[in-house]
Amino acid sequence: MISQSTSDKRKDLLTAALQLFVQYGFHGTPTSKIAKQAGVANGTLFHYYKTKEDLIVSLYIDIKTRMGEYIETKVPAGKKAKQMFKEQFTHVLLWSLENKDEFYFIQQFHTSPFAALLSPEEIKKQLSKSCHQIEEAIMEKAIKNRDVDFILTLLTSHTFGLNQYLAKTKLTKEQQLKTINDSFEMLWTMIS
């Protein structure tokens, strides 16, 4: 219960599921294959996750949490608006490049009927922080005075778009950083 230094099947199942979902899609991946890839028996999967749906949603929450924690360690609070948005933007993209499967999965999940299974609280929890930052930036007149949701959508889609570009374009680390930088300045020009 306390720790699993030798094996954490829960985690193994999520890892296996991620890899297979990204490759074959949700319904193209049978639970039997997930279990096999994770090195556990068929029934064990259902011991940890009541249903396949449960596994999918759990995986989504797990990834989102991990990304959130990563960003939190990298971006200290208390900076000026532009600097804060810039660091956040940059680190999300760096994370996405280091975790391509994870990032792709999030996109896949969002445009699937499973997205509807997320509890409203879960959604709120994920967005509240970003919304708050945007609200503050608007009050400081650092960014345009528009509907918070509108700004957030532009920010998010810009991020996903750039990720797609970086993922399919072969660039050196240096070029990638330059593109991210450039891209943020363009984004900032747009919303400020």
Add this chain to the structure above:
Amino acid sequence: MISQSTSDKRKDLLTAALQLFVQYGFHGTPTSKIAKQAGVANGTLFHYYKTKEDLIVSLYIDIKTRMGEYIETKVPAGKKAKQMFKEQFTHVLLWSLENKDEFYFIQQFHTSPFAALLSPEEIKKQLSKSCHQIEEAIMEKAIKNRDVDFILTLLTSHTFGLNQYLAKTKLTKEQQLKTINDSFEMLWTMIS
């Protein structure tokens, strides 16, 4: 062969498939349900489409073609770069609001393993026109001198993003148009 004024089962099947795919996802929708909803027998579906995959890809191409045709009728060539991009942007968004299911399906399709089934020619055909317009705009110095693919990605993601916002936010027709306008001006500020 020439026309089906009384019934076009091919079309009926696509219509039924679209509605069900959007609601339940690709694999969440059995071919039997598609056939039933289209008002034809199970086997008839496979007379028109060799496989379910074939049906999915055909539906995607059909939607893309219809959208392309719509834009073409609405946006005359030979205008200045900004005006042309603006009209194109606006009409894509208006179309997306009138054809929510279709637009959502395209997104769903893009982030699914089925996207890999598109032939390279099909992909090229879809992108070539936009790429060409961007190249010209760069040469005219109407927009920033960046990789064409980079610009295209920003444009596309901005469009999808705004669509998502408009789809989930209840606005009057007038407010929608205002938002589209505003959004384009922001986009143009960014890339010019």
Add this chain to the structure above:
DNA sequence: TTGTAGATTGACTAATCACTCTACAAAGAT
């Protein structure tokens, strides 16, 4: 040592699915 609670297994099941097959109807074409 024994009791107990959770972990693990894999064979099993009931349902479902994509797709086939055969029969038949409609409509030209010769």
Add this chain to the structure above:
DNA sequence: ATCTTTGTAGAGTGATTAGTCAATCTACAA
């Protein structure tokens, strides 16, 4: 009129799937 092609139906098939279950194992507390 007969042949041929094409459309349509829907029962049937073999494979696959999510999820179950009874049996065993493990760890550890009493």
